[in-house]
Amino acid sequence: MVNQETRAAVRANAEERGTDWRKSISDHVAYALLVYTGLQIFVTVKALSEGMSSILPYFALIILVAAIIPACRWFEKRWKDMPDEEAFDPAYAGAFRRDIIMLWTLAIGLPLLLTGIFKAAFTLV
Secondary structure (H helix, E strand, C coil): CCCHHHHHHHHHHHHHHCCCHHHHHHHHHHHHHHHHHHHHHHHHHHHHHHHCCCCHHHHHHHHHHHHHHHHHHHHHHHHHCCCHHHHCCHHHHHHHHHHHHHHHHHHHHHHHHHHHHHHHHHHHC
């Protein structure tokens, strides 16, 4: 078992080093996937089901969720293979912030954009 002193030393060492970009990007990717999937379920599938009464909206949901996973893995892969010396380097803060903004824009914007496209398509039909 790890005692209190060891835990405190590990915590202090991590605080001295700063943010671990590898862990932080993994957390953001996980939450972004949850938000994306939730938006797909509650926004896009609702729009699809209003236009069609079949199982097609649910197949579309599966395809759209599966399509976002490679993009999220790309964001994570860029940071995952960093050596320990670079993983805590504050010089990467700008690049990290850029990737996080792109990730969250994709996770929130894509379901809303798809919903707009589906609604526009249904009004034309």
